[in-house]
Amino acid sequence: MKTIILIPARYASSRYPGKPLVMLKGRDGVAKSLIQRSWEAACAVTGADAVYVATDDGRIADAAHAFGAQVVMTSEACANGTERCADAIAKLGVSADVYVNLQGDAPLTPPWFVESLIAEMAAHPEVQMATPVLRCDAYTHANFLEDRREGRVGGTTAVFDRARDALYFSKEVIPYTGQRFDAEALIPVFHHVGVYAYRAAALAAYAGWEPGPLEAHEGLEQLRFLENGVKVRCVEVEARGRVFWELNNPVDVERIESVI
Numbered sequence: 001m002k003t004i005i006l007i008p009a010r011y012a013s014s015r016y017p018g019k020p021l022v023m024l025k026g027r028d029g030v031a032k033s034l035i036q037r038s039w040e041a042a043c044a045v046t047g048a049d050a051v052y053v054a055t056d057d058g059r060i061a062d063a064a065h066a067f068g069a070q071v072v073m074t075s076e077a078c079a080n081g082t083e084r085c086a087d088a089i090a091k092l093g094v095s096a097d098v099y100v101n102l103q104g105d106a107p108l109t110p111p112w113f114v115e116s117l118i119a120e121m122a123a124h125p126e127v128q129m130a131t132p133v134l135r136c137d138a139y140t141h142a143n144f145l146e147d148r149r150e151g152r153v154g155g156t157t158a159v160f161d162r163a164r165d166a167l168y169f170s171k172e173v174i175p176y177t178g179q180r181f182d183a184e185a186l187i188p189v190f191h192h193v194g195v196y197a198y199r200a201a202a203l204a205a206y207a208g209w210e211p212g213p214l215e216a217h218e219g220l221e222q223l224r225f226l227e228n229g230v231k232v233r234c235v236e237v238e239a240r241g242r243v244f245w246e247l248n249n250p251v252d253v254e255r256i257e258s259v260i
Contacts, residue, residue: 004094011057114132
C-alpha cells in the first residue's frame with residue numbers, strides 16, 4: 001500500500017507566528033527548528049514511500065530545503081493543514097493509497113502512532129479517514145487543565161463510540177470529570193494526536209466543502225468531516241513511556257525541550 005506523508009506548515013500562525021522556525025534544543029545541545037524535528041519524526045515512520053513539507057512560505061521552504069526535505073509549495077488560501085494537503089497532492093500530481101498529514105507542530109510524534117494509522121487503513125478499506133488518540137496520563141491531563149485555567153488554547157481531546165468512530169473533538173477537556181488524577185489512575189480522557197490518514201476521495205471531497213459552524217467555533221479542521229457525515233476512525237495508540245505534546249503556545253517550547 002503506497003503511503004505519502006505530508007507535513008503542512010505555515011508561518012502566519014494566529015497563536016504563534018513563525019512557529020515552524022522556532023528552535024528546539026535537544027539533550028545533545030543541538031538546536032533544530034520545529035519543522036526539521038517534525039520532518040525527522042516523519043522520516044522515522046516505517047512504510048512511508050515519500051515525505052514532503054507542504055508550505056506557502058519561502059522562509060519555511062528554504063529551511064526545509066537546507067536540511068534535505070522535499071518541498072511542495074501550496075496556495076496561501078489554504079485555511080488549515082487538511083486543505084494544504086489536498087492542494088499539495090493536486091500540485092504534486094502523485095497518487096497513493098493513503099495520504100498522511102503529520103502536522104508541523106508535532107515533533108514528539110512516535111513513528112508507531114503513524115504506523116498504527118497505516119495498519120488501520122490497510123485492514124479496513126471502508127475507513128476513509130483515521131487519526132490517533134492517546135489515553136491521557138496524569139502529567140498531560142494536568143497540562144490540559146492548566147492551559148484551560150490560564151485561558152490558553154492547548155491540546156485537543158476526543159470522544160468516540162464503541163466502534164471507535166469519533167463522536168466529537170474539542171479544545172475543551174472532554175469528557176468532563178471534575179477531578180485530578182494520580183499517576184496510577186486510568187484516566188477517561190483521550191488526547192487527540194494531530195495526525196490524519198486519508199483516502200484520496202475523502203481528501204478531495206474535503207477541499208470542496210465549506211467550513212461548518214463546529215469547525216469555526218473550535219478551530220478544528222477534522223470536524224468538517226463529521227459535519228459532512230464522514231466517519232473518523234479513532235485509533236488508540238500507546239505512549240510506551242514517551243511523552244507526547246504539540247507546540248501550540250510559547251510555553252510549550254520548554255515542555256517539548258524537557259522531553260527531547
